[in-house]
Amino acid sequence: MIFDERKKKTFTKYWNNFEEKPKKYRFFSKVFRTLKDKIRKIFGVNVNISVRKTNTIIDTSFTSYQKNKDIINIQNEKKKELISSFLNKINLKFEESELSEYIKNFEKIYYDSPVKHLGSGVGYNQALILFILIKIINPSDVIESGVMRGFTTYIIDKATNEDTNIHCFDICYQKLEFKSDKATYIKKDIESQNINFEDKNVLAYWDDHVSQLDRIQFSIKNNIKYNIFDDDLSWSNMHSDGWPPLPTINMLLFDYGKISNNEKIEWISSNRRGEIFTKIIPKIDLKNKVENYCLFPELFEITGYQNRGQTSFLKLK
Numbered sequence: 001m002i003f004d005e006r007k008k009k010t011f012t013k014y015w016n017n018f019e020e021k022p023k024k025y026r027f028f029s030k031v032f033r034t035l036k037d038k039i040r041k042i043f044g045v046n047v048n049i050s051v052r053k054t055n056t057i058i059d060t061s062f063t064s065y066q067k068n069k070d071i072i073n074i075q076n077e078k079k080k081e082l083i084s085s086f087l088n089k090i091n092l093k094f095e096e097s098e099l100s101e102y103i104k105n106f107e108k109i110y111y112d113s114p115v116k117h118l119g120s121g122v123g124y125n126q127a128l129i130l131f132i133l134i135k136i137i138n139p140s141d142v143i144e145s146g147v148m149r150g151f152t153t154y155i156i157d158k159a160t161n162e163d164t165n166i167h168c169f170d171i172c173y174q175k176l177e178f179k180s181d182k183a184t185y186i187k188k189d190i191e192s193q194n195i196n197f198e199d200k201n202v203l204a205y206w207d208d209h210v211s212q213l214d215r216i217q218f219s220i221k222n223n224i225k226y227n228i229f230d231d232d233l234s235w236s237n238m239h240s241d242g243w244p245p246l247p248t249i250n251m252l253l254f255d256y257g258k259i260s261n262n263e264k265i266e267w268i269s270s271n272r273r274g275e276i277f278t279k280i281i282p283k284i285d286l287k288n289k290v291e292n293y294c295l296f297p298e299l300f301e302i303t304g305y306q307n308r309g310q311t312s313f314l315k316l317k
């Protein structure tokens with residue numbers, strides 16, 4: 001695992017990373033970098049120069065929602081039906097009455113969120129399913145790798161019991177808006193840590209843009225049975241993401257045999273070229289290690305909000 005101090009990102013050897021910024025910003029980036037280097041050499045101090053938008057965009061789910069009680073009841077019944085089907089697919093046992101209560105309680109929790117600029121993170125749909133999964137699994141410990149502003153941490157905090165331990169890993173906390181009293185914050189990549197959960201009931205949420213192959217190998221090694229992978233893209237739709245965690249679980253489970261003879265695969269994302277080097281992806285018999293795997297369902301027809309990317313649930317044997 002490599003950490004680039006300038007880009008504040010981790011990346012792996014499996015694919016060629018996109019350029020850091022679009023061409024129109026390269027000139028300003030070069031000027032700022034030169035200026036910072038000169039100040040450091042002359043005065044012996046480091047300065048941080050950055051250009052940011054001053055307006056924070058609130059996610060539309062916080063500004064567009066249903067108010068009619070009858071329609072809300074219809075929505076909740078439809079959510080329950082679709083999520084019940086998903087939970088049955090992954091063989092999680094649950095009580096219908098409790099599921100209804102989780103869906104109902106989630107509404108207030110979501111709209112009370114202190115983080116309303118969701119950016120590239122999960123939105124309403126995935127947060128709802130994450131909330132329900134945590135409620136049903138009732139983990140003793142939750143790992144969150146990739147924290148950003150803390151919205152997902154907030155959902156995890158509200159879904160867990162008071163004695164649940166949350167372990168947050170990120171290489172940069174500059175944008176953090178919410179901190180959980182249940183959480184321990186580690187400013188390092190999780191791979192650098194010695195994890196020992198013994199026989200605890202652990203759930204890991206992976207949203208760090210690091211190869212999901214590396215992450216599932218970490219879970220296998222450390223006996224982390226329940227795993228949720230955000231941005232779990234397929235070979236077909238990986239071009240939709242600006243920083244995909246390649247290779248993803250979906251790629252390893254499906255169609256890899258059909259394209260593994262390619263030395264590399266190229267694609268374009270926002271006019272930037274990416275390359276994944278299939279020849280150096282290690283062979284891993286993942287199917288024999290997985291008990292259940294399923295993508296989160298799309299809820300747009302019910303909620304009016306699109307899923308943000310593609311999220312999956314994976315349970316190891």
